[in-house]
Structure formats: C-alpha cells, structure tokens
Amino acid sequence: MTALYEVSPPTQPTSSHPPVLHMTDIVKRFGPVEVLHGVHLEVRAGEVHALLGENGAGKSTLMKILAGVQPATSGELRLGGEAVRFRSVADAARHGVRMLFQELSLAPDLSAEENLYLGDMSPLISDRELRDQAAAHLHSLGLDLPLGVPVRTLSVGERQMLAIARALVGEPRVLVFDEPTAPLTAPEIEKLFEFIAQIRGRGVAVVYISHHLGEVFRIADRVTVLRDGRNIATSDVASTTQQQIIEWMVGRHVEVQSRVQPVSGDPVWQIEARPTGASPLHLELRAGEVIGLVGIVGSGRGAALRSLVGIGGESLWNGQPVLSLEDALRRGIGILPEDRKAEGAVLDGTIRENIALSSLPAVSRAGVVQSGPERQLVQQWIEQLHIRPAQPEYLTGALSGGNQQKVVLGRVLAAQPKVLILEEPTRGVDIGAREEIYEVIAGLAAAGLPIILSSGDAQEVLGLATRILVFRGGEVVSELHAPVTLEEVIAHVTGARTH
Amino acid sequence: MSQAHARTDRSPAWRQLLSRYGLWLVFAALLAIASLLSDRFLTVPNFLNIARQTSVNALLAFGMTAVILKGGIDLSVGSILAVVGVIAVFLDQAGVPFVGTVLLSLAAGGLIGSLNGVMVAYGKIAPFIVTLAALTIWRGVTLVLTDGSPLSKLSPAFQAFGNVSPLGVPSPVWLALSALLATWFLLRRTGWGRGIYALGSSEDAARFAGLPVDRLKVSVYAFSGLMSALAALLLTSRLNSAQPTAGSGFELDAIAAVVVGGTSLAGGRGGVIGTLLGALIIGVLNNAMNLLDVNAFYQQIVKGLVIVGALLFERFLSSRSA
Ligand SMILES: Nc1ncnc2c1ncn2[C@@H]1O[C@H](COP(=O)(O)OP(=O)(O)OP(=O)(O)O)[C@@H](O)[C@H]1O
Numbered sequence: 001m002t003a004l005y006e007v008s009p010p011t012q013p014t015s016s017h018p019p020v021l022h023m024t025d026i027v028k029r030f031g032p033v034e035v036l037h038g039v040h041l042e043v044r045a046g047e048v049h050a051l052l053g054e055n056g057a058g059k060s061t062l063m064k065i066l067a068g069v070q071p072a073t074s075g076e077l078r079l080g081g082e083a084v085r086f087r088s089v090a091d092a093a094r095h096g097v098r099m100l101f102q103e104l105s106l107a108p109d110l111s112a113e114e115n116l117y118l119g120d121m122s123p124l125i126s127d128r129e130l131r132d133q134a135a136a137h138l139h140s141l142g143l144d145l146p147l148g149v150p151v152r153t154l155s156v157g158e159r160q161m162l163a164i165a166r167a168l169v170g171e172p173r174v175l176v177f178d179e180p181t182a183p184l185t186a187p188e189i190e191k192l193f194e195f196i197a198q199i200r201g202r203g204v205a206v207v208y209i210s211h212h213l214g215e216v217f218r219i220a221d222r223v224t225v226l227r228d229g230r231n232i233a234t235s236d237v238a239s240t241t242q243q244q245i246i247e248w249m250v251g252r253h254v255e256v257q258s259r260v261q262p263v264s265g266d267p268v269w270q271i272e273a274r275p276t277g278a279s280p281l282h283l284e285l286r287a288g289e290v291i292g293l294v295g296i297v298g299s300g301r302g303a304a305l306r307s308l309v310g311i312g313g314e315s316l317w318n319g320q321p322v323l324s325l326e327d328a329l330r331r332g333i334g335i336l337p338e339d340r341k342a343e344g345a346v347l348d349g350t351i352r353e354n355i356a357l358s359s360l361p362a363v364s365r366a367g368v369v370q371s372g373p374e375r376q377l378v379q380q381w382i383e384q385l386h387i388r389p390a391q392p393e394y395l396t397g398a399l400s401g402g403n404q405q406k407v408v409l410g411r412v413l414a415a416q417p418k419v420l421i422l423e424e425p426t427r428g429v430d431i432g433a434r435e436e437i438y439e440v441i442a443g444l445a446a447a448g449l450p451i452i453l454s455s456g457d458a459q460e461v462l463g464l465a466t467r468i469l470v471f472r473g474g475e476v477v478s479e480l481h482a483p484v485t486l487e488e489v490i491a492h493v494t495g496a497r498t499h
Numbered sequence: 500m501s502q503a504h505a506r507t508d509r510s511p512a513w514r515q516l517l518s519r520y521g522l523w524l525v526f527a528a529l530l531a532i533a534s535l536l537s538d539r540f541l542t543v544p545n546f547l548n549i550a551r552q553t554s555v556n557a558l559l560a561f562g563m564t565a566v567i568l569k570g571g572i573d574l575s576v577g578s579i580l581a582v583v584g585v586i587a588v589f590l591d592q593a594g595v596p597f598v599g600t601v602l603l604s605l606a607a608g609g610l611i612g613s614l615n616g617v618m619v620a621y622g623k624i625a626p627f628i629v630t631l632a633a634l635t636i637w638r639g640v641t642l643v644l645t646d647g648s649p650l651s652k653l654s655p656a657f658q659a660f661g662n663v664s665p666l667g668v669p670s671p672v673w674l675a676l677s678a679l680l681a682t683w684f685l686l687r688r689t690g691w692g693r694g695i696y697a698l699g700s701s702e703d704a705a706r707f708a709g710l711p712v713d714r715l716k717v718s719v720y721a722f723s724g725l726m727s728a729l730a731a732l733l734l735t736s737r738l739n740s741a742q743p744t745a746g747s748g749f750e751l752d753a754i755a756a757v758v759v760g761g762t763s764l765a766g767g768r769g770g771v772i773g774t775l776l777g778a779l780i781i782g783v784l785n786n787a788m789n790l791l792d793v794n795a796f797y798q799q800i801v802k803g804l805v806i807v808g809a810l811l812f813e814r815f816l817s818s819r820s821a
C-alpha cells in the first residue's frame with residue numbers, strides 16, 4: 001500500500017483555532033539508523049490530536065523531541081509561530097510544553113507531593129505548604145491519592161494518575177500524553193478523559209498517543225498516522241473510520257476475531273493462592289485452558305495473581321509450595337510481569353541476552369553458554385513474535401515499547417513453561433502486534449498449555465478466555481463462561497451485576 | 500552509536516579492546532609524555548616493573564569489576580588481602596606444602612568474601628555499608644593476628660612464587676593475564692556472567708527471569724574475595740613478608756581502574772577489558788611520577804585529575820560518535 005498524505009478539510013470545528021505547534025521535516029538519527037525521515041505535525045490550540053502508528057513507528061521519538069528529551073537531527077520546531085529548540089525537559093516545560101512519558105518517570109522514593117513539584121519546587125517551601133499545595137491541586141482534579149508516602153507504595157494505576165496530575169501542574173500550552181491509559185482501569189480512564197476535555201476547553205493543544213482506537217474516536221479531533229518514521233495521513237477523526245486508520249497504520253487489512261477454544265478433560269493443575277491479608281483462592285486449570293482474571297485496581301486481582309508466584313503471599317501448585325519467583329520458574333510456571341521496564345526487560349542487555357535469560361541452563365554446557373543453540377533459540381522467538389528490528393544484538397533499551405514487550409514475552413516462552421501467567425500481555429502493544437500475540441497465545445493453548453491471563457482490558461480477556469473470574473473487593477465475586485458479552489463482563493467488574 | 504554501545508560491550512575480547520580507543524589514546528598520551536620527561540621510562544626493565552606493579556591492582560580490580568557490574572561495591576578488598584596474607588604465612592610457617600597454602604588461602608579469601616555476600620543478599624544491607632564494616636573488621640583481625648608487626652621468613656617456594664619469570668615474563672604478569680582471561684570468560688561466556696549483568700541492570704527483572712539472585716550476589720563477593728586472596732599471595736611473596744598494613748587504600752585504586760575502564764557504577768554495563776586498561780593507565784601514571792620524583796602529596800592530586808580527565812575525554816569521544 002502506498003503512503004498518502006492527506007490534508008484535513010478546513011471546515012471542521014477545531015480548525016477555527018490557530019495552530020500552536022508546527023513540527024516540520026523532523027529527522028532523527030540514532031547513530032547510523034534513521035528513525036524519523038522528515039515528519040510533519042501541526043497541532044491547534046484546543047484540539048486533541050491523536051498520534052497513531054505501530055510499535056516503532058516513531059511516535060515517542062517525535063514527542064521526545066518536542067518535550068526536550070532529545071534534539072532532532074534536523075528539522076524545525078515552531079511554538080506559537082516562534083522557532084524554538086529545547087535543550088531539556090525543564091526548558092520545554094518553561095515554554096509550556098509538558099509530556100506524560102510512556103514509561104512511568106516518577107521518583108519512586110519520593111512522595112506524591114514531592115513528585116508533583118519536582119523540577120519546579122521553590123527551594124524554601126516547607127513540607128506543610130508543599131503538602132497543602134499538592135492536596136489542593138489533586139483536589140481540583142478530583143483525585144484522591146495518598147500523600148507523604150513513597151510513590152513506590154502506590155499501585156501502577158495510582159502512579160499513572162499522579163504522573164498525569166504532574167503534567168497538569170502550571171498552565172501548559174501543549175500537553176503530550178504517550179499511551180496514558182495503558183496502566184489504567186476503566187474508571188481511571190474516564191477520569192483522564194474528563195481532564196483532557198477540561199484542558200482542551202481551556203485552549204491547550206493536546207497530543208494523544210494510544211494503541212486503542214476506541215479512545216481515539218471518543219476524545220480526538222484529528223489524527224496523524226505515522227508508519228516507519230513517515231507521515232501516512234492526517235485527517236479529521238469525524239471523517240474517517242477505525243478500519244481506515246488501521247489500514248493506514250499497518251498497511252494491510254487486519255481481522256479482529258475471537259479465539260476462544262473449547263476445552264475438555266480433567267484439571268491438570270490444582271492451585272491454591274494465598275495472598276497475604278486477602279482471602280485465599282482455589283483454581284483449577286485444564287490443559288489448554290485460558291482463564292481470564294478481570295477486576296479494577298484494588299479488586300484483589302493483582303494481589304491474587306502475584307501470590308501465585310510467591311510475591312506478597314504464597315501458593316500451592318498441585319500441593320507443591322511456591323514461595324518465591326525462583327520456585328515458580330523452577331516448577332515451570334512462566335510469568336510475564338506487567339511492568340516491563342522495571343520487572344520485565346533487562347534494558348542494558350541485548351535482545352539475545354534477554355530472550356535467553358530464562359533458558360540459560362538449556363543452552364549451556366557445564367555453565368558455559370553455547371552460542372550456536374543460543375542464537376537458534378533467540379532467532380526462533382524473534383521470528384515468531386516479529387520483533388523489530390530483528391537483530392539479536394540490538395540493545396533492548398533502545399527498542400520501542402511494544403517490541404520490548406515482545407522481547408520479554410519471548411524470554412518467558414523460550415523457557416518452555418508448563419503453565420503460563422500473563423499480566424497485561426499487550427500493554428503498549430500496537431493493533432497488528434497485539435493480534436499476533438493473541439495468535440501466539442491461542443496457539444500455545446491449542447497445543448495444551450494452560451494459561452492464566454490477567455488484564456485490565458476486558459476485550460482482550462473476552463477474546464481469549466474460556467472462563468473469566470471477576471474480582472471485586474479482594475475476592476472472586478463471579479465466574480463467567482464463554483461466550484459472554486463485553487457488557488456482561490463490565491457489569492460484573494463494576495458491580496452493576498452480581499450473577 | 501547506541502547500537503555500537505551494545506555491540507562493543509558484547510563483542511569478542513580483541514574487538515572490545517580496540518573499541519575503547521579513547522582510553523587507548525589517553526594511555527598513549529601518558530606513555531608519550533612520560534618518555535619525553537624521563538629517559539628511564541621507555542626501557543624494558545621499567546616496563547616489566549610497571550607490569551609487575553600493576554598486577555596486584557589489576558587482580559583486585561578484576562574482582563571489583565564483577566561486583567560493580569552486579570550493582571554493588573567492595574571496599575574490603577585491601578583488608579581481605581591483608582588477612583589472607585597473614586593466613587598464608589601462618590600456613591607456610593606451619594609446614595603446609597606451598598600448593599596447599601595456595602589452595603587454602605584462596606578458599607579463605609572466597610569464604611571471607613562470601614560473608615560480605617551473605618550480609619548483602621540475606622541481611623539486605625547496602626553493599627557499601629557491609630564492605631565498609633568488613634574493611635575495618637578484617638584490618639583489625641590482621642592487626643590482632645600479627646600483633647602489629649610484619650610476619651617474615653617464607654618457604655623458598657613461597658618466595659619464588661612472585662619473583663620468577665617463566666619465559667622471561669614476570670610471574671605476576673602471568674597471573675594477572677590468566678585472571679583477566681578467566682574473569683572475561685566467566686563474565687561473557689557463562690550463565691553466571693549473564694546473571695551478573697542482568698542483576699546489575701535490574702534486580703527485579705533478574706528475579707522475574709527466575710535467576711537465583713541471592714546466590715549470585717553471594718558468589719560475586721566470593722569471587723572478589725578470591726581475587727583478593729590471589730593478590731595477597733602475590734604481594735606477600737613480593738614483599739617476602741605479610742605486612743599488617745598491606746593493601747590499605749588499595750580498594751580506591753581498584754575502583755578507579757574499574758571506573759576509568761568504563762564500567763558503570765550503577766551496574767549492568769561495562770567489562771573487564773576496560774578495567775585492564777584502567778589499571779594500566781593508573782600503573783603507568785604511578786610509575787612515571789615516581790621516576791620524575793614528583794612529590795608524593797602532588798602525586799595524589801595528579802592521579803585524581805587524570806582519572807576525571809580520562810573519563811571526561813572518553814565521554815566526549817563517545818558522545819561525538821553517537
Ligand atoms: N535511543 C535509541 N537508540 C536507538 N534506536 C532507538 C532509540 N530510541 C528509539 N529508537 C528506535 O526508533 C524507532 C521508533 O521508536 P519509538 O519509541 O519512537 O516508537 P513508538 O512509535 O513510540 O512505538 P511504541 O508504540 O512501541 O511505543 C524504533 O525502531 C526504536 O527501536
């Protein structure tokens with residue numbers, strides 16, 4: 001499919017607003033690799049502009065240039081008609097450009113209030129004043145977050161809401177959200193959309209990156225699609241369709257489908273999870289069965305899942321105790337953790353080193369890693385998961401978010417687990433790649449692997465799970481069997497329905 | 500080049516050696532300046548001398564590299580060196596055959612090092628604190644054992660150990676080179692080494708990958724203790740005695756060699772090849788300043804400046820090639 005560059009018709013409502021941001025002919029090279037090949041972006045005051053594209057398309061790279069994280073190799077940046085060049089994030093923030101980064105970028109040991117004003121804290125402010133100021137800011141946003149404790153102790157969703165609140169400090173002119181909803185649950189997403197509607201109303205220009213087209217159609221006015229570092233299209237959202245956007249992104253037609261497979265036979269795993277301070281949970285898993293866990297943050301879903309691998313509790317697998325991750329992995333329980341940056345990938349390592357990391361005994365002789373078998377194993381998973389770039393020696397930290405996720409999944413699968421636990425397996429993964437990952441998961445299940453899938457994305461669970469456990473208030477409140485509808489699942493998750 | 504960063508860190512030893520060209524330039528510049536200033540510098544005996552003097556620091560620095568890659572630090576290497584030196588002389592004087600003395604001393608070093616590791620891994624105390632305490636404890640033990648005065652009179656085999664030159668190359672150089680190869684191999688070719696790098700980059704990720712994180716921690720401090728023991732045997736033989744103050748302050752030179760060699764103090768990035776260059780730079784610097792009769796007080800200032808300068812220079816070069 002050939003690239004087309006559409007200019008939006010000048011008759012839509014937001015076009016009456018003047019453009020505040022022009023990025024023209026932006027080129028970005030990392031060493032010899034050119035990632036952006038002359039990209040354009042124009043954002044108007046008071047519009048929500050969705051920036052879309054597959055993993056590695058260059059969305060984050062472009063926005064990091066805007067936010068002063070890294071300079072462009074060439075190209076022009078104009079803010080309110082004036083050519084600018086930001087030397088740092090602080091510099092960009094002073095010009096009213098703020099960004100919520102794709103990967104959480106809070107200081108984990110500082111409190112919420114310290115994180116909020118980090119960078120623009122006046123040196124003489126007292127703890128009291130700081131806390132009052134923070135409380136007022138959070139209150140104005142309708143957020144209720146614990147103050148005075150290290151943000152490390154907050155849930156991923158709470159941390160994300162804090163990061164959002166931080167981006168809203170001061171009076172920004174341009175606000176960039178890079179996949180803000182990935183770690184959020186449905187009610188938190190609603191809250192975020194309210195904020196965005198508010199600031200849009202105040203004339204702030206919002207750039208919104210997401211892999212969820214549903215969100216784009218709810219909140220965005222215009223959309224720009226990138227593919228492989230080039231503009232493919234810019235269009236008013238109202239005058240396009242999901243299918244059209246997907247085709248722009250992927251360059252081909254993608255089928256979204258359900259992959260639930262019937263299972264039979266006796267359970268192969270009897271699992272007893274005992275999360276500390278919550279009610280125990282009994283699970284039975286059949287060969288090839290995909291069990292979905294759903295529930296909002298704080299519903300006990302995450303705690304139950306983690307106690308399965310000995311974190312924050314313990315578990316019994318067919319009567320065998322699992323007290324630590326090491327136990328779990330030794331018993332063939334593979335887990336894909338939700339926080340890929342902190343828990344999943346070794347960012348300083350290459351793709352090869354990451355994928356082989358859980359399979360070292362299998363590719364070693366007398367403790368010495370055999371490069372032949374290792375390379376073969378790594379190559380296999382790079383191909384199977386379509387990791388881009390398909391270079392085993394590429395630094396994992398330099399991959400796009402979605403590709404990092406695939407590398408971690410590759411590591412888990414390379415170890416040939418006997419049972420697979422997936423925690424938010426497609427967070428930050430683009431539509432095409434997501435379907436590929438679903439295909440892999442369904443394939444593993446079809447081959448008899450039992451899978452526990454925990455996700456905040458009900459749609460995802462619906463498309464894969466034969467059985468869905470709904471968590472609320474620290475325990476399982478209902479068990480749903482496929483086929484169920486999305487509405488039913490959401491009704492159970494939110495407590496609107498109980499049977 | 501960000502990719503090249505990954506590549507240079509993971510490529511064969513010889514290619515890594517070449518890729519640190521910034522450090523080679525610093526090293527070459529030092530050699531050039533020293534030979535201009537002193538005509539005694541550029542001689543074979545002096546070079547053998549430098550190699551010999553550098554080898555003790557290099558051994559400590561190789562162990563230190565593994566610890567720092569893992570995301571830790573080992574301040575106790577100099578004190579472990581001293582106490583193992585004393586143990587070795589005790590064994591030697593008790594009539595233990597030299598091979599036995601070597602093996603038992605290495606075991607002692609490994610054991611003492613693993614105590615650090617146990618405190619870090621299971622006691623969950625910061626490595627800086629654990630090894631700082633170990634630094635004073637083992638120095639104290641050394642002073643108690645020796646009553647503050649040197650232990651001399653070594654068996655002929657022990658005396659010969661650090662003073663022979665098989666094939667014309669001093670034995671300390673042979674030892675340091677073997678240790679270099681062994682460390683490189685362990686870090687780059689074994690699952691253990693992969694674990695060390697992963698752990699230094701992200702402990703959580705290492706745990707989720709199912710690595711035996713706590714045992715890895717213990718083993719890396721044991722490895723450092725082992726290297727200190729090797730250095731102890733060498734230094735004791737060279738000095739023909741176990742000195743109660745032997746090795747004091749050596750941890751700083753070892754850390755300096757690691758850092759100048761490009762290993763990140765945050766862990767996860769770097770390697771032992773760079774450490775060799777770092778140790779050589781520091782060795783040449785010390786030697787040249789001695790030849791030039793630089794006042795000992797000024798020597799310290801110059802050394803500090805060169806360390807910072809070398810790091811800045813390399814950063815400058817790598818940022819330009821990025
Ligand atoms: N520091 C870096 N060094 C080398 N390559 C990089 C670096 N940062 C990004 N890249 C490369 O640039 C390309 C674009 O990455 P970017 O993170 O912008 O993608 P993205 O569109 O945000 O993808 P995702 O949806 O997965 O977040 C990728 O191929 C990535 O590997």
Ligand SMILES: [Mg+2]
Pocket residue numbers: 059060061102178400401
């Ligand atoms: Mg991105």
